[in-house]
Amino acid sequence: MMKKICLKDIAEKVGVSTALVSYVLNNKKEGRIKKSVAEKIREVALELNYRTNQIAKSLKTNKTFTIGLIVADISNPFSSNMARIIENEAYKNNYTVIFGSSDHNAARFDKLVDTFLNRQVDGLIIAPGENAVAQILLLRQQRIPFVLVDRYFPDIKTNYVALDNYEASWAATQHFINCGYQKIALITFNTSLFNISERKRGYIDALKNNGIPFDKNLVIEIGNDNMKAAVEHALEHLLALNEPIEALLFATNAIATYGLKRINELNIKVPEQLALISFDKTDALDLFYAPLTYINQPLSEMGRLATKVLLAAIEGDDTITQLNLPAELVIRSSTVMSKKQDSPS
Amino acid sequence: MMKKICLKDIAEKVGVSTALVSYVLNNKKEGRIKKSVAEKIREVALELNYRTNQIAKSLKTNKTFTIGLIVADISNPFSSNMARIIENEAYKNNYTVIFGSSDHNAARFDKLVDTFLNRQVDGLIIAPGENAVAQILLLRQQRIPFVLVDRYFPDIKTNYVALDNYEASWAATQHFINCGYQKIALITFNTSLFNISERKRGYIDALKNNGIPFDKNLVIEIGNDNMKAAVEHALEHLLALNEPIEALLFATNAIATYGLKRINELNIKVPEQLALISFDKTDALDLFYAPLTYINQPLSEMGRLATKVLLAAIEGDDTITQLNLPAELVIRSSTVMSKKQDSPS
DNA sequence: TAATTTTGTTTAAACGATTAAACAACTGGG
């Protein structure tokens, strides 16, 4: 690495004080500085290829223009798409994003928060796991600006931007029912995460509301590790029931992806043998031979709003913003009006 | 935000100098410090919930433990998977990753490099676009540690970790030929990027080597914007040729994804009507009704090695490392031995 | 006991910026 050029180098070369150089390069004291001197400074700065040391600047100004983004796994398309949106919004506002994947792991999450705070990030955008509560409370207590995305904790008063999961799940289930399906199953996670439990609640309430008894055998909750095997197992279990299921709701895109692979392998006819709906979309859903009906999350909107809320908080706005955005059910080939159709409205 | 605790606060509370506090918290001067004092300092640090100001530390030590990662688009699965690997490797070595998407845009790329350098990143991992050459040269000239991944410039002497694209493409084409396909098409990008041109070269050489004349009508090079339409158009063009094509190689996963969607819509039978191979894998490839034969890039290996090379460079190692990793052809259902089979070896 | 070494701690400069306040040199009005 070559010696880095600093204000002092410019100052010396031009023959002025570093203060003046700083003023010029930051366009402060506009009227006061002699045109010719300002010009000379800019010229020399360019010539020496000067680059502000943002670290030094941050130390003095107590502002890093950095946002920390913590997701479960950046390689998940939901996360990476979100990351991209957030990056764009941040970029527009001259912020840089540092990111980390918590991997559903409390220790790693804590470490990430710690690292980011040590680096004096101006704020955090977090898609929290269920074991993140303690840290979240700490963040709130320390008045660190942050906003939760995708997931949140109903009992903790924080900024969040999420989906109206209950409503979305209800709508999907209702769509199944409208199509005439009665035996409707759900594969979801066995987690206390609110967004996931809301999906289950929406599913159950939609059933009840239509007079369909809730059968707990039709809901399978899987763990987070070895998802592939768990989903396959769940699927096979559901298909082996005495009264076979007619429709299946995947509670997340990851579950859907593994589920579809297996359905492909088992040569199950969709939607004839089994109707499907997935939460969230991925390219994968399009490539299934019967493009899937899915619940479309307003990802860009979420990312945009999350960043906006965070930046406002960073600017000192201390109102709490809680947003449950509506999802949209995109109906495609994996659900159709079936025989025992009970006249939708 | 609450007042932040700094060394001075601890020092005052314990009744020692900040130097001593610093020594203790950094485990320096191990033998010299009185046990009881060290303990007291640690105790108070904990009690006050002290957190080192990494910014100040970085300013002094001239080391940020930060890596800048620049990809074309973090929401592309290739990039986000890579990002995840790099994040893990960095994490293990106590580095943090800041990232940015250049969006195939020279100005944005320049801005990102600039921002990252201002932030005094210790080094950069870059998947460069074709218009990145100038900046790359500058980086080299300024002796900034960096390593290119996925793409590189054969004429510029830099660290890089990439795929042996020529070999991979050759192998895929040879596999088509072994299966008995003769009319083999390629959809690729019209770019000067070396990795992409190598894919074309491998394709052509494999054909030639087997005595199959190269027909330039069978290679379609599309632009980067409105990819979806371009791919669809390319596909339709290829299918409408007088002598219809029998096999098709997608030069990237993005092209494959759009291509497959269209093939799905057009109800083309794979592999009967058209055999397919894709570069790189995504979940999407598995969900196509005929799971695709694909060229598997050793992504983890690439990410791991790239980080390793970068960290070595940061440590001062100034040997240039250039790696072309071998790909693996994963044969699945989108290619089969066809009728006019010409006895593979 | 004096000199030396060891132990434990402090002093103070530095990193590279920002910025309030001080200062110097003009300009112009009365």
Add this chain to the structure above:
DNA sequence: CCCAGTTGTTTAATCGTTTAAACAAAATTA
């Protein structure tokens, strides 16, 4: 000709660390 205001620039403190060097007291050696 003096004072006030304006213009242009510098001084110096500061942000929160690190760390070489200085220092003081205690322990060891001669």
